[in-house]
Amino acid sequence: MKELIVSAIDTGTVIDHIPAKSVMQVVRILGLEDFENMILIGTNFDSKKLIKKGIIKVKGKFFKPETINKIALVAPQATLTIIEDYNVKNKTIVEVPEEIIGIVQCPNQNCITNHEEMNSEFFVVDKTNGIKLKCHFCEKTFGQEEMKIL
Amino acid sequence: MKNRSLVSICDYNKDEQLKILEVSKEFEKKPKQRLLDGFVIASLFFEPSTRTRLSFESAINMLGGRIIGFTDAGSSSVKKGESLRDTIRTVNNYSDLIVMRHPLDGAARFASEVADIPIINAGDGANQHPTQTMLDLYTIMQTQNKLENLKVGFVGDLKYGRTVHSLTQALANFNCEFSFVAPNFLQIPTQYKEFLDEKGLKYETLANIHEVIPEVDILYMTRIQRERFSDPQEYEKVKDAYELKKSDMEPAKKNMKVLHPLPRVNEINIDVDSMPEAYYFQQALNGVFVRQAIVSMILGIK
Ligand SMILES: Nc1ncnc2c1ncn2[C@@H]1O[C@H](COP(=O)(O)OP(=O)(O)OP(=O)(O)O)[C@@H](O)[C@H]1O
Ligand SMILES: [Mg+2]
Ligand SMILES: [Zn+2]
Numbered sequence: 407m408k409e410l411i412v413s414a415i416d417t418g419t420v421i422d423h424i425p426a427k428s429v430m431q432v433v434r435i436l437g438l439e440d441f442e443n444m445i446l447i448g449t450n451f452d453s454k455k456l457i458k459k460g461i462i463k464v465k466g467k468f469f470k471p472e473t474i475n476k477i478a479l480v481a482p483q484a485t486l487t488i489i490e491d492y493n494v495k496n497k498t499i500v501e502v503p504e505e506i507i508g509i510v511q512c513p514n515q516n517c518i519t520n521h522e523e524m525n526s527e528f529f530v531v532d533k534t535n536g537i538k539l540k541c542h543f544c545e546k547t548f549g550q551e552e553m554k555i556l
Numbered sequence: 557m558k559n560r561s562l563v564s565i566c567d568y569n570k571d572e573q574l575k576i577l578e579v580s581k582e583f584e585k586k587p588k589q590r591l592l593d594g595f596v597i598a599s600l601f602f603e604p605s606t607r608t609r610l611s612f613e614s615a616i617n618m619l620g621g622r623i624i625g626f627t628d629a630g631s632s633s634v635k636k637g638e639s640l641r642d643t644i645r646t647v648n649n650y651s652d653l654i655v656m657r658h659p660l661d662g663a664a665r666f667a668s669e670v671a672d673i674p675i676i677n678a679g680d681g682a683n684q685h686p687t688q689t690m691l692d693l694y695t696i697m698q699t700q701n702k703l704e705n706l707k708v709g710f711v712g713d714l715k716y717g718r719t720v721h722s723l724t725q726a727l728a729n730f731n732c733e734f735s736f737v738a739p740n741f742l743q744i745p746t747q748y749k750e751f752l753d754e755k756g757l758k759y760e761t762l763a764n765i766h767e768v769i770p771e772v773d774i775l776y777m778t779r780i781q782r783e784r785f786s787d788p789q790e791y792e793k794v795k796d797a798y799e800l801k802k803s804d805m806e807p808a809k810k811n812m813k814v815l816h817p818l819p820r821v822n823e824i825n826i827d828v829d830s831m832p833e834a835y836y837f838q839q840a841l842n843g844v845f846v847r848q849a850i851v852s853m854i855l856g857i858k
Contacts, residue, residue, distance in 0.1 A: 545683055
């Protein structure tokens with residue numbers, strides 16, 4: 407086995423190729439703060455695909471696709487590796503979901519979601535040239551550069 | 557349509573919209589009928605609006621329905637800091653249908669998800685005002701005897717004008733062609749141009765009203781707020797391109813009609829009012845019939 411930059415785990419999930427600046431957002435989106443198993447987080451590694459990347463390894467945890475796909479907004483190139491008995495069992499890439507609930511704040515200041523205690527809700531209307539979201543409530547469309555992650 | 561909220565014009569498909577126009581015609585012939593006996597309709601105006609509110613209330617009263625509610629947020633519990641969720645939940649218990657106007661974009665969609673009873677959006681911020689769109693469609697149908705293949709010119713503040721956005725979406729079902737006349741910084745948002753592109757419909761963007769007058773079947777005027785211009789002098793320089801006068805109308809087609817959601821300020825000179833093309837006051841009257849149709853269809857009476 408080749409040398410690992412973050413220690414090995416016997417079983418669990420490895421999320422690799424996260425842009426370094428997005429690692430903490432991924433932690434938050436997946437709710438890892440409240441997780442009790444061992445979690446290894448490494449960041450600012452050199453990477454071929456990204457300028458600087460981060461890796462998160464969660465022992466004994468396998469995420470549902472709809473959960474893991476939420477990170478596609480901040481880590482569109484992330485890879486997901488399932489580890490069993492220290493071996494790579496399965497590798498997948500994240501997919502941008504059709505709908506995003508919570509997570510993103512609507513950039514429209516006059517949108518009800520910014521004034522009432524409620525979840526934001528967006529439809530993903532374009533995945534090809536950067537992600538474009540349409541707010542379910544105010545019906546405005548936004549590019550990725552305008553989005554703020556909660 | 558029974559029990560289905562009308563929040564955005566896109567909530568109803570083309571056939572449903574045409575059905576509303578048909579029923580509106582019945583009400584135009586006979587606006588006073590006791591169809592809403594025993595129904596209680598909540599009219600929640602979180603933001604004052606004389607025209608739309610009176611038109612709704614008149615429509616409901618003519619059909620014998622009862623109205624409860626408030627005419628601005630100041631006279632409601634909103635002033636005490638109640639959430640929209642709680643206001644809607646409460647009113648939900650007292651009425652069969654809610655008509656609401658709210659200053660925030662998306663408020664009506666949110667209300668429709670909180671309430672068990674249907675919601676009619678009477679304007680949510682800069683977003684949607686679907687009953688206005690329906691009365692615009694009705695008026696266009698009334699004046700042109702069709703909705704298909706018309707050429708429609710929109711003039712004024714096309715960036716913030718929600719009536720323009722919704723009417724564009726609605727007319728896109730009828731293979732219309734569009735001319736958007738506005739200063740560059742108030743032009744129709746990209747979102748709507750992309751929408752028309754997807755539908756394969758023709759449109760042009762222009763900066764001068766005079767170019768479209770000879771071509772269009774409908775000239776839809778909207779207000780340009782002078783305050784949108786960083787320099788009031790700038791407005792003075794360009795206003796001739798967005799203000800309609802009797803003398804401008806000479807090259808218009810015979811069937812051409814001028815519409816306006818009202819209130820107007822300077823964008824239509826009063827010397828246009830007496831011309832056969834001026835149709836904005838009839839347009840406002842149509843609001844009553846169209847709202848009668850929408851209310852009674854949602855309540856399942858028509
Ligand atoms: N036992 C293990 N414990 C923890 N992490 C592991 C283990 N085995 C592999 N990994 C990590 O899982 C990810 C995928 O492993 P793989 O061996 O396929 O790496 P790779 O060839 O670098 O693939 P990639 O193209 O995804 O970078 C890598 O981040 C690797 O460091
Ligand atoms: Mg690697
Ligand atoms: Zn929004």
